[in-house]
Amino acid sequence: MHQRVARGGPAPGGYWAAPSAELFARLRSGPEGLSSAQAADRQSEVGPNELGEERRLSRLRVLWNQIRSPLLLLLLFAAAISAVTGEWVDAVIVLVIVGATVGIGYSREYSAQAAAAALRARVKTRANVLRDGESKQLPIEEVVPGDVVLLAAGSLVPADGVVLEAADCHVSEAVLTGESFPVEKEAGVAPRDAPLSRRRNCVFLGTNVRSGTARCLVVATGTSTEFGAIARRLSLRPPETEFDRGIRRFGTLLTSAMLLMVLLVFVAHMFRGRPPVETLLFSVALAVGLSPELLPAILGVNLARGAEVMARHGVLVRRLNAIENLGSMDVLCTDKTGTLTEGVVQVEGAYDPKGSTADEVLELAAVNAALETGLPSPLDDAILRARRPDLRRLRKRAEIPFDFVRKRVSVVVEGPDGVRLITKGAFHHVLDVSGRLADGTPLGAEERAALERRHDEWSGRGIRVIAVASRTMGAKDEVRREDEEDLAFTGFVTFLDRPKEGVAESIGALARLGVSVKVITGDTRLVAEHVAGLVGLPSGRVLTGTDLDELHDEALWHAAERTDLFVEVDPNQKERIILSLKKMGHVVGFLGDGVNDAPAMHAADTSLSVAGAVDVAREAADFVLLERHLDVIRRGIEEGRRTFANTLKYVLTTTSANLGNMASMAAASLFLPFLPLSAGQILLNNFLSDIPAVGLAGDAVDPELTERPRRWNMRFIGRFMVEFGVLSSAFDLVTFAVLLGAFHAVAETFRTGWFVESLLTELVVALVVRTRRPFFRSKPGRVLLLSTLVLVPATFAIPFVPHAGVLGFVPLPAPMLVALAGITVLYVIATELLKRWFYRPGR
Numbered sequence: 047m048h049q050r051v052a053r054g055g056p057a058p059g060g061y062w063a064a065p066s067a068e069l070f071a072r073l074r075s076g077p078e079g080l081s082s083a084q085a086a087d088r089q090s091e092v093g094p095n096e097l098g099e100e101r102r103l104s105r106l107r108v109l110w111n112q113i114r115s116p117l118l119l120l121l122l123f124a125a126a127i128s129a130v131t132g133e134w135v136d137a138v139i140v141l142v143i144v145g146a147t148v149g150i151g152y153s154r155e156y157s158a159q160a161a162a163a164a165l166r167a168r169v170k171t172r173a174n175v176l177r178d179g180e181s182k183q184l185p186i187e188e189v190v191p192g193d194v195v196l197l198a199a200g201s202l203v204p205a206d207g208v209v210l211e212a213a214d215c216h217v218s219e220a221v222l223t224g225e226s227f228p229v230e231k232e233a234g235v236a237p238r239d240a241p242l243s244r245r246r247n248c249v250f251l252g253t254n255v256r257s258g259t260a261r262c263l264v265v266a267t268g269t270s271t272e273f274g275a276i277a278r279r280l281s282l283r284p285p286e287t288e289f290d291r292g293i294r295r296f297g298t299l300l301t302s303a304m305l306l307m308v309l310l311v312f313v314a315h316m317f318r319g320r321p322p323v324e325t326l327l328f329s330v331a332l333a334v335g336l337s338p339e340l341l342p343a344i345l346g347v348n349l350a351r352g353a354e355v356m357a358r359h360g361v362l363v364r365r366l367n368a369i370e371n372l373g374s375m376d377v378l379c380t381d382k383t384g385t386l387t388e389g390v391v392q393v394e395g396a397y398d399p400k401g402s403t404a405d406e407v408l409e410l411a412a413v414n415a416a417l418e419t420g421l422p423s424p425l426d427d428a429i430l431r432a433r434r435p436d437l438r439r440l441r442k443r444a445e446i447p448f449d450f451v452r453k454r455v456s457v458v459v460e461g462p463d464g465v466r467l468i469t470k471g472a473f474h475h476v477l478d479v480s481g482r483l484a485d486g487t488p489l490g491a492e493e494r495a496a497l498e499r500r501h502d503e504w505s506g507r508g509i510r511v512i513a514v515a516s517r518t519m520g521a522k523d524e525v526r527r528e529d530e531e532d533l534a535f536t537g538f539v540t541f542l543d544r545p546k547e548g549v550a551e552s553i554g555a556l557a558r559l560g561v562s563v564k565v566i567t568g569d570t571r572l573v574a575e576h577v578a579g580l581v582g583l584p585s586g587r588v589l590t591g592t593d594l595d596e597l598h599d600e601a602l603w604h605a606a607e608r609t610d611l612f613v614e615v616d617p618n619q620k621e622r623i624i625l626s627l628k629k630m631g632h633v634v635g636f637l638g639d640g641v642n643d644a645p646a647m648h649a650a651d652t653s654l655s656v657a658g659a660v661d662v663a664r665e666a667a668d669f670v671l672l673e674r675h676l677d678v679i680r681r682g683i684e685e686g687r688r689t690f691a692n693t694l695k696y697v698l699t700t701t702s703a704n705l706g707n708m709a710s711m712a713a714a715s716l717f718l719p720f721l722p723l724s725a726g727q728i729l730l731n732n733f734l735s736d737i738p739a740v741g742l743a744g745d746a747v748d749p750e751l752t753e754r755p756r757r758w759n760m761r762f763i764g765r766f767m768v769e770f771g772v773l774s775s776a777f778d779l780v781t782f783a784v785l786l787g788a789f790h791a792v793a794e795t796f797r798t799g800w801f802v803e804s805l806l807t808e809l810v811v812a813l814v815v816r817t818r819r820p821f822f823r824s825k826p827g828r829v830l831l832l833s834t835l836v837l838v839p840a841t842f843a844i845p846f847v848p849h850a851g852v853l854g855f856v857p858l859p860a861p862m863l864v865a866l867a868g869i870t871v872l873y874v875i876a877t878e879l880l881k882r883w884f885y886r887p888g889r
Contacts, residue, residue, distance in 0.1 A: 061265045062245045063238040066210055069263055075192035077210070079176030088190040095189045095205055095267040097274050109152050173204035193264040198419070199447070201255045206271040207262035209233050209247050213419070214447040214527075215258035217249055228256040228449075242272060257449035259419055295760050303705070311712045318716075328715065328725050345693055347743040352689035360672040361682040362657075368668035370693075371652040372635065373686025376560055376755045377627055378679065379620075379650070380637040382567045382574060383424075385674060386581050387543040391424045393432035394509055394540040399483050399493075401500055407537035408433050411514050414468045417442045417457045425512060428541055444525035454479075458525050467525075468516045469533055473501050476513035481532040489535060497535070508576035510541040510569075550582040552676035559683055560754040563676070564627075566612040566620050566646070574613045584610045591615040594622065602626045620646035633755060637671075637679070654679065687752040694756075695816045696742050701767035702815050702877075703735070703808040706774020713775075714782060720793040724854050727801050734837060735808035741829030748817055748824050766884070770815065773880055774807065777873045784865055794856045798845050799866060802858070805841045806870045809834050814877045818885050821878060842867075 061069060070076055080088070172183045176194040186204040189195065195204060203217065209231050216228035229246065236245045249262055251271040268274055308329045315325040353363035363369060380386075396408035412435040415426035440461045448455040454471025469476060477497060482488050504511050515533035522529075553563055563583060567574055571588055578584070589605060591614040597605060599622075606612075606626040615623070620636075624646050627634045636643070636650035647653035647667060655667035656674045671678050714722040723731070781803045785791040791799055813834060817824035826834075842863060845855045858866075 060238050061208060062236045062240060062248050064208075065235060066208065066233070066263065069208060069265065073192040073263070073265065075194070075263065077194065078179045079194035080190070080192050081178050085177060085188070085190050085193065088192060089188065092190060092270075093268060094187040096187055097269060109148070171202060171204075174198075174201070189264055189267055191264050191267055195262050195264060197249070197255045197260045197262060199255050199257045199259075203249045203251055203253045203255065203262075205251050205264045206266040206273075207249050207264045209249060210261045210263055212260040213258050213445060214449070215260040216256045216449060217253050218256050219243070219250065219253045231258075231260055258447045295758070307709065307712050311715060314716050324721070324725075328721055328728075347740070348689050348693050351743055352685050356669075356682050356685050359681040359685065360678045361685075362670040362672065363668070364670060365668045368652050369686045370690045371633065371686070372669065372682055373684075373688075373690050373752075374633045374755045374757050375635040375652055375683060375686075376562065377564060377632045378556065378561055378635045378637065378676075379564045379566050379624060379627070379646070380676075381639075381643070382565050382569060382577055383543060385546075385637060385676060386549050386565070386577055386583075387545050391428040391510065391541045391543045393428050394542045396537060396539050397500075398537040399497060399500075399535060404537050407514050408539060409435060410468050410516060410536060411470050411512075411539050413437070413440065413459060414455065414457050414470045414514070417459065418445060418455050419447065423448075425510075425541060429539065443521075446525060446527055446530065452527065452530075454530070456525075456530055458519070458522075460521075463518075465519050465521050466516055467519050467529060467533070468514070469530055470512055470514045470539070473497075473511050473513045473538070476515050476533070477535065479530045479533050480513075480515045480535040482534050484534050484536045486534075500538070502572060504538075504540055505570050505572035506576060508542075508573055508580065510543060510573060512539050512541075513537070514539060545577065545580045546675065549676055550580075552680055553582055555680050556676060556683075558753070559680065561683060564610055564612065566615055566623055568615060569613060571611075571613045574611050578611055586610065588613060591619055594619050599626070603629045606630070607632070621649045624649040633757070635679075637674075638667075639674075654682075684752045687756060688747040690756060691747045691751045692742050692745050695745060695812075696739055697763060698766055698770075698815050699739060699742070699812045701763065702770035703774055703811045705767060706771040707778060707804050707808065709771065710775045710778030710782075714778075718796075720796075722800060723797050723804075726853055727797060727855075730853065731801055731805050731808070734805055734841075737837065738809060738812055738830050738833040741827055741831075741833055742812075742816070745816060745827035745830050746825055748819060750818070769880065769884060770877070773876060774811075774873075777807065777869060777876070778804070781866070781869055784869065785862075788865070789859075789862050791862075794854060795858065795862075798855045798858055799862055801855070802841055802845070802863070803866045803869055806838065806866065807873050809837055809841070810870060810874055811877055814874055815881065818881070821874075 064072075074084075171186050173186045173189055174196040175182055175184045175189060176196065177184070181196060186202075189204045191205075193205075194210070195207065197203065197215070209215070211233055212231050215231040217231055218228045229243075231249060232246055234247045236247050242250070249260070250273060251267075252273040266272075266274075312325060312329040315328070316322070349366040349369055352369045353366060356363055356369070393408070396404055396411065398404035398407060408429070411429050412433040415423075415429045416435055416437060417440075418426070440459045442457060443460050443465065444458040446456040448471070452471070453475040454469055456467055456469040458465060458467050460466075469479070477489075477494065480489055483493065487493060501511050514536045516536055517533050519529065556563055565574060565578065565583065571590060575588065587609045588611045589609045590612075594602065594612070594615065602622065603626045606623055607630050612619075612623055620643065624634050624636055628649075628651065633651045635652045635654060636646050637654045638647050639656045643655075647655070652669070653667045654669045654671055656671045669682065711722050711728070778800075781800055785796050785799045789795070789799075812830070813826055814821045816826060816830075825831075844850060845857050850856075
């Protein structure tokens with residue numbers, strides 16, 4: 047078994063207070079980073095850049111997962127007792143069943159884990175690292191102390207480091223400090239006693255860059271980072287999902303029933319003077335018969351199969367247990383751009399302040415777009431597709447990068463006409479720093495109102511608008527945000543982003559699945575309402591970011607539920623909306639791909655991103671979409687519901703037949719002069735009845751089971767367990783009466799007859815309870831059907847096979863076999879009738 051332990055490279059003491067030259071010397075590095083050979087040597091010394099063990103897929107570990115099951119250990123204990131007391135036949139039977147159970151579980155779980163590992167490998171996070179003097183995209187696990195990493199808006203910080211250079215770099219450190227506002231980073235040194243929140247010259251693993259760029263020297267990796275120190279102090283585990291919680295509660299319920307029944311049977315038999323070893327083996331076998339020992343394997347296969355199917359449909363699963371949450375989702379929150387619309391923006395036109403076509407405005411916007419750095423923008427791409435500026439006579443002197451507060455970006459260029467600051471960005475944010483029009487007219491109230499009207503007119507037609515402004519300025523060594531003032535408002539650039547083909551149909555399909563779509567966007571109200579109308583979304587209730595700030599939490603809980611469009615919102619407000627919807631009992635999904643979506647994705651029950659999203663969004667996501675379209679999400683939701691439905695089928699099958707049979711057996715053992723089944727026969731019965739259950743993972747699912755969101759309902763499972771278990775026990779009593787009263791069966795004949803009837807009922811009931819329809823109107827999966835068709839005749843044949851006497855079986859007379867078959871048919875009919883009553887409307 048191979049595993050790697052993430053030791054992590056330790057940071058030099060007080061590194062934040064040391065100048066960069068000293069750190070280069072201590073880390074044996076330089077401004078151009080490390081060579082590949084140096085990095086490889088260093089990684090062999092400090093280990094991979096991980097917070098914990100990287101457990102590679104291992105056949106031995108998968109095998110151990112099967113063997114260490116408490117139920118199997120219980121069986122091995124029973125086999126050892128049998129061997130010590132000379133009951134070799136029982137010991138061999140138990141060991142054969144253990145071997146077969148382990149083999150089946152191992153083969154299915156290993157293939158499931160291999161498939162899941164392959165999917166996870168497709169969405170590995172990478173960092174931009176200088177190696178051999180060149181910028182390379184490397185998995186973050188390969189980052190080592192001494193590396194120089196390049197950060198830009200949207201990057202996850204891959205390790206702890208010291209800033210060497212920074213341009214308006216703001217980093218969100220909420221994960222470490224709880225501070226919601228991004229911190230500006232700059233090169234330099236900090237006091238040696240500076241707390242983590244005051245080390246403005248440092249970046250830390252797990253934080254994310256909100257704006258600007260930076261070049262940093264890595265000083266610590268893995269568990270030696272600040273984030274790693276927290277991980278060592280805390281037991282880091284993902285929060286328990288509703289799916290995990292449901293499985294745990296079901297296991298607790300069944301285990302409690304199992305222990306109570308087994309304890310009562312063991313004590314009662316000992317009082318009656320039964321042989322201790324025989325009683326112990328019978329009690330252990332009873333416990334195994336009651337337990338859903340294949341549930342972990344069925345669950346693992348179900349989730350892995352669901353992940354594979356979803357991958358074929360364009361959805362990569364990063365967290366398997368989130369599949370059920372996707373199926374349970376009843377509210378999907380998404381941005382407008384790229385989901386409802388094409389996301390490929392085209393320039394519609396460039397206009398001066400009076401609304402006339404102006405080529406100069408497009409030229410200035412193109413110069414700004416060509417020279418700015420930081421987070422790539424589809425608006426910049428559209429501008430540069432429409433116009434390629436002539437940069438040969440221009441020299442870039444400085445930049446004020448885009449951030450989510452200013453919502454604009456400025457570049458300072460030097461050309462034949464001197465030094466000029468060119469700004470473009472959101473209309474209102476550019477207008478706020480403009481003092482005059484391009485022709486020199488002061489921007490008074492009348493002029494501002496005219497610009498507002500023109501902006502609103504375009505926005506009302508679904509056209510995206512940005513503004514361009516500029517001013518001449520003297521040569522300066524350093525340019526700051528404060529220089530964005532008294533600009534000349536030059537004009538507008540307008541864009542079109544058409545609705546995606548088929549998106550209206552996808553929204554309708556989601557609505558039929560019980561999933562409502564809510565749009566959360568930073569765009570203006572007019573744009574959002576126009577697009578919503580085009581794609582068929584209701585837009586009667588709209589909340590703006592300003593409205594959200596005025597609502598207290600309780601008021602927002604109710605308002606969010608009734609609202610379809612949230613417009614002009616900031617990242618923190620997105621998170622607040624998600625939490626409000628969850629408060630009202632909804633299972634909320636969030637689709638995001640930007641830096642500003644990460645907080646909301648963390649808050650959602652299930653989060654989705656796209657393959658081209660920034661690192662922060664992909665890391666926060668449970669699912670990564672290979673194609674950004676609502677129809678892809680619809681297919682994922684349906685597969686999540688199929689996965690949950692097939693898991694629930696195994697739960698219901700186990701509780702309906704096994705519980706009733708084992709309860710009948712326990713009761714009968716107290717009154718019969720002999721045990722109703724031997725321990726070996728119970729285990730063989732349990733093993734054979736579980737073979738078709740493996741096929742439930744790939745079973746067909748009736749369409750009505752995917753039409754609405756479904757969640758774990760322990761009350762429903764409890765009622766099902768009691769009502770169908772009582773029916774199973776009633777037919778067991780009928781079988782006892784027929785065997786003893788009509789056929790006067792002795793011990794061996796009784797055991798053989800009841801073994802046949804018990805196994806038959808467990809096999810056929812799976813075909814009945816797997817669907818809410820009449821069983822003959824719902825086609826089961828191929829594996830389930832074929833295995834059942836093979837095992838039913840095999841059950842009748844078991845008493846007649848050679849050496850069946852070793853297992854305690856004897857040949858049965860033909861009339862008895864006919865009677866047992868008749869009881870089974872009646873049981874199927876009664877189960878079908880009970881199912882109709884159980885699922886009757888209004889219950």
